[in-house]
Amino acid sequence: MRRLFTSESVTEGHPDKLCDYISDSVLDSYLEKDKNARVACETVAGKGEIFITGEITSIAEVNIEKVVRNAIKEIGYDNSELDMDYRSCKITINLSKQSPDIALGVDKSLETKQGEKIESEGAGDQGLMFGFACDETEELMPLPISLAHKLSKRLTKVRKQNIIDYLRPDGKVQVTVEYEDNKPVRIDTIVVSTQHKADIDLNILKKDIKEKVINEVVPEKLLDEKTKYFINPTGRFVIGGPLGDSGLTGRKIIVDTYGGYARHGGGAFSGKDPTKVDRSAAYMTRFLAKNIVANGYAKKCEIQFAYSIGVAKPVSIYVDTFGTNTIDEEEIVKKIESKFDLTPRGIINYLELQKPIYRKTTNYGHFGKEELPWEKIVEF
Numbered sequence: 001m002r003r004l005f006t007s008e009s010v011t012e013g014h015p016d017k018l019c020d021y022i023s024d025s026v027l028d029s030y031l032e033k034d035k036n037a038r039v040a041c042e043t044v045a046g047k048g049e050i051f052i053t054g055e056i057t058s059i060a061e062v063n064i065e066k067v068v069r070n071a072i073k074e075i076g077y078d079n080s081e082l083d084m085d086y087r088s089c090k091i092t093i094n095l096s097k098q099s100p101d102i103a104l105g106v107d108k109s110l111e112t113k114q115g116e117k118i119e120s121e122g123a124g125d126q127g128l129m130f131g132f133a134c135d136e137t138e139e140l141m142p143l144p145i146s147l148a149h150k151l152s153k154r155l156t157k158v159r160k161q162n163i164i165d166y167l168r169p170d171g172k173v174q175v176t177v178e179y180e181d182n183k184p185v186r187i188d189t190i191v192v193s194t195q196h197k198a199d200i201d202l203n204i205l206k207k208d209i210k211e212k213v214i215n216e217v218v219p220e221k222l223l224d225e226k227t228k229y230f231i232n233p234t235g236r237f238v239i240g241g242p243l244g245d246s247g248l249t250g251r252k253i254i255v256d257t258y259g260g261y262a263r264h265g266g267g268a269f270s271g272k273d274p275t276k277v278d279r280s281a282a283y284m285t286r287f288l289a290k291n292i293v294a295n296g297y298a299k300k301c302e303i304q305f306a307y308s309i310g311v312a313k314p315v316s317i318y319v320d321t322f323g324t325n326t327i328d329e330e331e332i333v334k335k336i337e338s339k340f341d342l343t344p345r346g347i348i349n350y351l352e353l354q355k356p357i358y359r360k361t362t363n364y365g366h367f368g369k370e371e372l373p374w375e376k377i378v379e380f
Helices: 015-031 064-075 100-107 143-160 202-217 277-294 329-339 344-351
Strands: 002-010 038-046 049-057 090-096 127-134 167-180 183-196 228-231 300-307 316-320
Touching: 002 143, 015 038, 015 049, 015 064, 049 064, 064 090, 127 277, 143 167, 143 183, 143 202, 183 202, 202 228, 277 300, 277 344, 316 329
Parallel strands: 049 090, 183 228
Antiparallel strands: 002 167, 038 049, 127 300, 167 183, 300 316
């Protein structure tokens, strides 16, 4: 049976990713000074303006405007006529402290209140989180999203290193993989849309993207004479970033996870400190799914956790190996429950999530990067 599956990625200059990066930069700036900071930072980007809102409770003092301008500068936005200028854009900051009602549930779990010996905060909200892994790639990620991320990362690299010196920060990539009997066999379609300076010939752009981006990333064995390429299919892409479209934190959650190949619980990651299980438990489920595959218990694995606000332990754990398991799924659940503390504090401590590591996660996916703690492989 043959079928096609498509995933997309975006560059760090995409307006939504700009907002994610700003929010994670604010989070890291607080964690650098106060590992116990409670941060829920949301960013909105529009024409010439950045709006920061949310809740932050911390003993640290942070110059948020400076952090925001530095983040915009790092991405490469320096032209208000084409996208945004980090030097002149308007920045509005509207932050308050964490709601005392939420803090009441987070600071002391329901189990502790009822006399159980659980040394953990409660979950900061109800919600469900999914983790996934499969053996399609070396990093145990689905091939479509893996290639999409590598292409968008390469698109940024050739811009920043002046390998292609006429590109601007905004861009999107899409990869369609053909599967035969659930195994990837070839690339059917590659779509690349990249912002560029106004005076460039589009034929030159298409040639450069094909040679210096696609051919440098995609394995030749996956390409054939039937592979289709759509490079800037609408033609010009000069106006981009927040000038071309508004941006918002948390609007690229499928790009952040598995490219639609596996389910997503719905919660966004960026700008949230690790007491928010939307983020920390999603990282833990990925860690567990990856290790189930890496340890040979399955070729493909999806895990779901569900939490209730103020309750430390997950209210449910679900494992699906899609018939690829080498041991019973019930045994896998028992291994998870016996070996790992799945309370918010247990996850934070095990994955060392109170460090300022979140800028590293923002772009090109939160999963599949070896340097991140939830990607480590352990004996399971």
